[in-house]
Amino acid sequence: MTTSDRPRGAALRQQVLDTALALFSQQGYFNTSIHDIRKEANVSIGAIYHHFGNKERLAKALYDNLLEAMAEEVANATAPHHGCLGQCRAVIAVLFQLSEQQPQVMQFVLMAKHREFLREEPPICSSRPFAAMRLILEQGIASGEVRNIEPWVAATAMFGGALRMMNLALDGVLTQPLDSYLDEVVECGWRAVQA
């Protein structure tokens, strides 16, 4: 305890990111001070500012990392599938899994209002994973698997229910694990858009 268990270098940087994620997702960005992070991560204020410059850039680094990782997960999940339904199901399945296994990540990446603290950030619907989801529906329309409706409507119809279920799960409203609803949620989304 006394003899500096403190991380250093890259490990320190990661420790700060992990702690920031935990606190931001639990309390929100504005309810979390740099001092809170310093204390919880067992590092110094100076180290945090050395690595990240300021509080907003810390949040941005965290957001970029996690969003990119999520985009990768989504891309990997859909890769094996070629049909529109299969891809949609894979996306929802991986999002549900992430919501259960890394709820803090989903809370921070999908449910937070980033634009309140990351002033220059575009809306999340234009980010990589969401663009991928919209593209899947556009391709489904092109191939005739999906009805010929407005692409935004198709994407929100297919995934809107799933996203709201994730919201409920993260808010602790659901009694059953999210995975147990997967089949029904996919079925509903697909019925909404299928040709």
Next chain:
Amino acid sequence: MTTSDRPRGAALRQQVLDTALALFSQQGYFNTSIHDIRKEANVSIGAIYHHFGNKERLAKALYDNLLEAMAEEVANATAPHHGCLGQCRAVIAVLFQLSEQQPQVMQFVLMAKHREFLREEPPICSSRPFAAMRLILEQGIASGEVRNIEPWVAATAMFGGALRMMNLALDGVLTQPLDSYLDEVVECGWRAVQA
């Protein structure tokens, strides 16, 4: 200008609420100081604290007022309808209208993360309008109009797409007015759940 155009009494109170809504919805709760509200509303700090006690109670008063009003709008919209589809359509129609006519209200009531600044507030999905939406689907299941699926799944499938479309509209992503998507959105939601 000089001779005190300032509101007083109940008018002052409402002026503060209106200004708080505008600033909270545009900048977020934490990016808005009491002094910002004081300045924009053309009232004194003392008056604000006299009427509301503190910043959080101001936000709570605003939230309660607007949520209650929205619940009323939803209730009034559904009242003339008896079938499940008609009620669902009426709910989405009124939510779309409110999103266009009072975007700040929808931004603050539906899209903000209240629990970050209203610590004791339950999740919004348990609020009156959302409970009403879920009830409509439960009744639809009971009457056989809706497939026999988990009520949460049914409610999120029916309304999740519409809520995401509202999100897109409020983020300025959509080019067309929200109303123009109404038919397709309702159609998708209903296909998702209909028996």
Next chain:
DNA sequence: GTCTATAATCCGATAGAC
């Protein structure tokens, strides 16, 4: 009820030693 002036606190960020 409304006002101004100010108190008390907290926070983000920096300085400078090591």
Next chain:
DNA sequence: GTCTATCGGATTATAGAC
């Protein structure tokens, strides 16, 4: 790179006159 100590500023809230 990491640390501690501290600064400057902003914010919430209060005090007390009117």
